Amino acid sequence: MIDIPPPIELTPPDLDEHRKGNMGVEYVTTLEGGAPGPHAVITALIHGNELCGAVALDFLLRARFTPRRGRLTLVFANVAAFRTFDPSNPSLSRFLDEDMNRVWSPEVLDGPRTSIELARAREIRPVVEAADFLLDLHSMQYPGEPLTLCGRTKRGRALARALGFPGWVVSDGGHEGGRRLIDHPVFSSPSGAPTALLVECGQHWEAVAALNAIEAVLRFLLHLGMADEAFATPHLGAPARGGQRFVEVTHVVTALTDHFVLETDLDSMDVIGRAGTLIARDGRHEIRTPYDGCVLVMPARRVRRGQTAVRLGRLVPDACRADR
Numbered sequence: 001m002i003d004i005p006p007p008i009e010l011t012p013p014d015l016d017e018h019r020k021g022n023m024g025v026e027y028v029t030t031l032e033g034g035a036p037g038p039h040a041v042i043t044a045l046i047h048g049n050e051l052c053g054a055v056a057l058d059f060l061l062r063a064r065f066t067p068r069r070g071r072l073t074l075v076f077a078n079v080a081a082f083r084t085f086d087p088s089n090p091s092l093s094r095f096l097d098e099d100m101n102r103v104w105s106p107e108v109l110d111g112p113r114t115s116i117e118l119a120r121a122r123e124i125r126p127v128v129e130a131a132d133f134l135l136d137l138h139s140m141q142y143p144g145e146p147l148t149l150c151g152r153t154k155r156g157r158a159l160a161r162a163l164g165f166p167g168w169v170v171s172d173g174g175h176e177g178g179r180r181l182i183d184h185p186v187f188s189s190p191s192g193a194p195t196a197l198l199v200e201c202g203q204h205w206e207a208v209a210a211l212n213a214i215e216a217v218l219r220f221l222l223h224l225g226m227a228d229e230a231f232a233t234p235h236l237g238a239p240a241r242g243g244q245r246f247v248e249v250t251h252v253v254t255a256l257t258d259h260f261v262l263e264t265d266l267d268s269m270d271v272i273g274r275a276g277t278l279i280a281r282d283g284r285h286e287i288r289t290p291y292d293g294c295v296l297v298m299p300a301r302r303v304r305r306g307q308t309a310v311r312l313g314r315l316v317p318d319a320c321r322a323d324r
Contacts, residue, residue, distance in 0.1 A: 006143065008087045009207040010051045013058040015076055025123055027076035029061065033226060037070025038132035040224055042217060043124075044074075046101045046136060046181060048081025048093040052201045053137030056213035067226035073127055080116055090205060091141075101138075102178025106185065129186050133159070134196040135220045136181050137213050139204040140298060144268030146212045147297075149198040151182050157246070159195050163219045166199065166212065167240030168269055170297055171316075172249035175308045200298065211235075247295050247313040255309045257283035260300075262310070268298045271315070280309065 021029040044053025057074045065072075076082070078100050085093040097115035109122060128134065147168035150156035160169040174183045180198065182188070187196035199216045202209030214235050221227035260282045272279065272294045279296065280287040290312065297311035 006203050006205055008090060008205045010055065010205050010210055012051055012082070012085050013054050015054065015058070015079065015082075018058070018061055018076065023073070023127070025127070027079050028073065028124060028127060030071055030073045031065065031067055032071055033067035033069040035069040037067070037226065038224055039071045039073065039130055040067075040220070040226060041073045041075060041127060041131040041134045042137065042220070043077050043128075043134065043181065044137045044213075045079060045082050046077045047099075047138065048078045048083075048095060049085060049090050050094075050137075050139040050204055051085075052139050052204075052209035052213040054082065055210040056137060056217045059214055060217065063231075065227075065231070067221070068228065069225055072221070072226060073131070075124055075127060077124060078117060078120060080120065099177070101180045102175060104179040104181050104184040108178065128181065128184065131186075131196070132194055133220070133224060134182070134187065134194070135217065136196065136198045137216065138198055138200050139202055139209045139213075140200050140268065141204065141300060141302070142268070143203040143206065144200075144298070146202050146209075146216075147200050147269065149180075149182065149200065151188055151196065153188060153190060153192075153195070155193070155195045156182075156187070156197060159223075160197055161244065162223050163197075163216070164239055164244065165215055165219050165237075166201075167244055168247065169244050170247045170249060170311070170313065172252070172297070172311055172313070176252065176254050177306060177308070211237075246316045247297065248316045249297060249311045249313040251290060251312040253280070253282075253287055253309045253312065255282055255303045255305050255307055256285065258305050259283045260303045260309050262299050262301050266296060266299055268296060270296045272296065282309070 044057045081093050081096050098117050100117040103121050146166035148160045150160040182196040182198045186194050201212040218232040262280045272289045275291045277289045295313045299310035303309045
């Protein structure tokens with residue numbers, strides 16, 4: 001099977017006028033509401049080649065959006081990588097030194113290691129840790145239905161359910177390679193209150209990913225009482241037919257070799273009916289579904305040893321109401 005990169009349908013937004021911000025940190029802007037309320041943070045460009053989140057935040061700033069209540073902080077995260085974006089080789093701008101979505105443990109943030117991404121994570125860390133609610137905007141390597149990753153907490157699942165978009169909600173514990181932003185202890189502690197979601201809006205460079213990112217942002221702001229319906233409604237699609245579907249990840253398949261090969265014609269959120277179905281080969285090792293009705297969450301076709309290749313999960317009815 002020939003791996004043909006998807007076309008580049010999105011134009012990287014010009015972020016120059018957002019550089020100064022108003023928080024003393026470049027590309028970080030806080031918008032104050034007219035009444036008391038929560039502190040909401042929306043992050044984009046944790047990966048520099050994922051354009052849709054930058055488009056969504058640029059949309060809010062150019063619309064001179066003002067929250068009805070509380071505070072809204074908008075963060076363009078890995079702008080250094082974003083500035084290297086080249087349509088002829090768009091994947092290279094994902095990061096410069098290391099994946100910025102694997103550094104969010106206190107041990108790494110407080111440790112001696114240095115990198116461009118870690119320096120930026122440490123710079124925006126105070127904003128992240130001050131959030132009551134955080135929405136982290138991402139996109140995917142290959143076309144697929146948008147989905148929310150809500151972590152393992154009951155409050156994360158409940159927030160995803162309250163937004164009602166996207167149609168898929170996946171509960172998982174992250175990656176062996178390091179903690180994501182939504183896995184920071186302030187959000188992942190079972191006893192805490194701050195809540196974070198990661199929304200995968202679509203394929204990195206397809207136009208619909210930007211539309212999905214804007215919709216996710218507006219539904220987030222509507223739920224928190226920060227946006228007027230008159231402003232948001234023109235940008236909202238119809239609710240998911242049949243409601244949202246919830247998946248609990250049971251297995252994270254990490255590539256053991258640099259020769260992980262996914263079987264053809266498998267896409268993200270495919271439901272494989274029979275246990276034991278071959279879905280990939282990792283060198284000489286076969287990867288098969290562990291049970292009937294196995295959901296494939298964001299399988300990767302290009303993956304190196306130590307990276308997450310695919311997550312496997314079960315459909316869970318009304319997972320957000322489950323008493324866990």
